[in-house]
Amino acid sequence: xxxxxxxxxxxxxELMLERIERFNPELNAYITVTxxxxxxxxxxxxxxxxxxxxxxxRRDRGPLHGIPISLKDNICxxxxxxxxxxxxxxxxxxxxxxxxxxxxxxxxxxxxGKCNMHEFAYGVTTNNPHYGxxxxxxxxxxxxxxxxxxxxxxxxxxxCFGSIxxxxxxxxxxxxxxCGVVGLKxxxxxxxVMGVIPLSPSLDCVGPLGRTTRDTETLFRAILREDSEQGxxxxxxxxxxxxxxxxxxxxxxxxxxxxxxxxxxxVFELALKCLKRSGAKIKEVSIPLLxxxxxxxxxxxxxxxxxxxxxxxxxxxxxxxxGVDVRSRLLAGTKVSATEYLEALDQQNNFTSQLAQVxxxxxxxxxVVPSAxxxxxxxxxxxxxxxxxxxxxxxxxxxxxxxxxxxGVPAISVPSGFTPGGLPVGLxxxxxxxxxxxxxxxADVYERSAGLSKTPDL
Numbered sequence: 001x002x003x004x005x006x007x008x009x010x011x012x013x014e015l016m017l018e019r020i021e022r023f024n025p026e027l028n029a030y031i032t033v034t035x036x037x038x039x040x041x042x043x044x045x046x047x048x049x050x051x052x053x054x055x056x057x058r059r060d061r062g063p064l065h066g067i068p069i070s071l072k073d074n075i076c077x078x079x080x081x082x083x084x085x086x087x088x089x090x091x092x093x094x095x096x097x098x099x100x101x102x103x104x105x106x107x108x109x110x111x112x113g114k115c116n117m118h119e120f121a122y123g124v125t126t127n128n129p130h131y132g133x134x135x136x137x138x139x140x141x142x143x144x145x146x147x148x149x150x151x152x153x154x155x156x157x158x159x160c161f162g163s164i165x166x167x168x169x170x171x172x173x174x175x176x177x178x179c180g181v182v183g184l185k186x187x188x189x190x191x192x193v194m195g196v197i198p199l200s201p202s203l204d205c206v207g208p209l210g211r212t213t214r215d216t217e218t219l220f221r222a223i224l225r226e227d228s229e230q231g232x233x234x235x236x237x238x239x240x241x242x243x244x245x246x247x248x249x250x251x252x253x254x255x256x257x258x259x260x261x262x263x264x265x266x267v268f269e270l271a272l273k274c275l276k277r278s279g280a281k282i283k284e285v286s287i288p289l290l291x292x293x294x295x296x297x298x299x300x301x302x303x304x305x306x307x308x309x310x311x312x313x314x315x316x317x318x319x320x321x322x323g324v325d326v327r328s329r330l331l332a333g334t335k336v337s338a339t340e341y342l343e344a345l346d347q348q349n350n351f352t353s354q355l356a357q358v359x360x361x362x363x364x365x366x367x368v369v370p371s372a373x374x375x376x377x378x379x380x381x382x383x384x385x386x387x388x389x390x391x392x393x394x395x396x397x398x399x400x401x402x403x404x405x406x407x408g409v410p411a412i413s414v415p416s417g418f419t420p421g422g423l424p425v426g427l428x429x430x431x432x433x434x435x436x437x438x439x440x441x442x443a444d445v446y447e448r449s450a451g452l453s454k455t456p457d458l
Contacts, residue, residue, distance in 0.1 A: 002049050002066050009049070009066030013042035013110050016068040020112065020159050023458055026140060028132045029154040031073050032081055033113040041110040042066060048108070063218045065108030070160040072151050073114035074121055075206070076195040077101055084197045085117040085147075087130045087321050088314055098195025100164065100206060100223045107222040112160050116150030121166055121199045122305060122326045123147055124174050124397045125379070129323035133379050136179060137456035138423055142376040145175030145397065148209065152179040155209050157458055162210040162219045168199045169297055170401025172207050173413035177371035177426025180415045180456070182216040182443065183209045185401075187433045188408035191223050200304040202348075203297070203405045213414060213444040220436060244445050245279035249429075250364035255290035256400055261374040261386050267417035267425040268370050271450070275368065278449045280442070285362050289351040290403055294395070296351070297402040299336050299344035306333025352407040359432055366439060371413040371426030372397055400428065410436045414443040415452050 001007035017035050024030050045066035048059035071077065074084040076094035078101075083089045097105065104111075116134040118126050126134040126149025134149045136142040137157040144153040148165030152175030155163050165172045167185040176183025184207045191206045198204055208219030251272075257265070272282060309315035315322070315330050322330065358364070373396045377384050384393045404411035409431060416427035427446065431439045 009042040009045040029150040030113045061108035068110040070163040072165045074197040085119040099192040118147035121147040145178035147171040149175045155181045168203045176413040178376040180424030184412045200301040243279040248281045249368040250285040256369040263419040271416040289354045292347045293403045296344040296347035302333035303336040303341045367430040371428040375423035412439045
């Protein structure tokens, strides 16, 4: 529509800014709205694309040119404050863009603003003590998930057309599942994390959230490292196929289904039937070391997060400026011994090897599991009940997404249905290293087969 002149980037950007002004006060999805910058970028995109319609010189930057998106507020943006959801960085204005931001600028994206997040990306609720809680568009009394909760809420509510988040233990996929959007965690190091305020460098990834798999793929291609684009042509060809014939999806016997709520289990079983109708073969597999992923992931993240905050001179010197939950986790990091940390790294290596071996031996293209054990909990609901037993809500939300981070492999969450109460549920696909294009293909076929086009009623 931009290229035919039916719609202009300026008109679309104004629509998004109007929606943000109207709905963000309730959702609190954005910490900073960059309306002036967005209008400037939209005008530039309109001028360049109008040139592409027949004037002397041509500048068409591709599928993101003129598209309004948002960024999680731990991604450094030149001249725009980057708070990481903290009061410590409330006035921090970076001098330089993160490399992924530079790539998005070059692709012609329009930046609407910086999204709310769990403080320093160290949690899964986005119940932020400094900027206020972000709210789930499907039920504003509930969390959007985290730590990229503002990004998922903004995409779900139509306050942007896509967003970039970060994922250390599930921080893209958890909010994607709880808000009914698509979220992709890439293979570690396949997208540059330089210029993104870290949580745990051994686990940190940056990736896209979109309303559809196709939108998410477009964002993913824009932020890929230049030296990581191998396989792109094959990926584009796959995205045109309509079936999953000759693909084998692994269903783990252990771990993933031990704490899943009945509502999520029912939606997952329906999703499996849909995948089978699309031609996929489902095979049970055994990955015993999955049980170690929670403990190993915690010890690595605790130690590395605390080390970063100590190096930065913030902890414990400015401990009082952290929210209670983040401060307690940073304190926990001081209690992880060197031997415990090294043992966790050994467990990480062993699990990564076992996962790769099982997928190779069993000829599995991807694992298929739920994205989260339950639908969106209420804000401030610190414990949740599954199967008649109470668990910490944070642990329930992290348990199914952490394995992919520990192994450094790609994983995607795609909407798979709704609970009887109308809350979204996500389906997670976990692949081998550098198999993002295959995961996107599977998710795309599933998305079109399932026909889930419902959006939140704001």
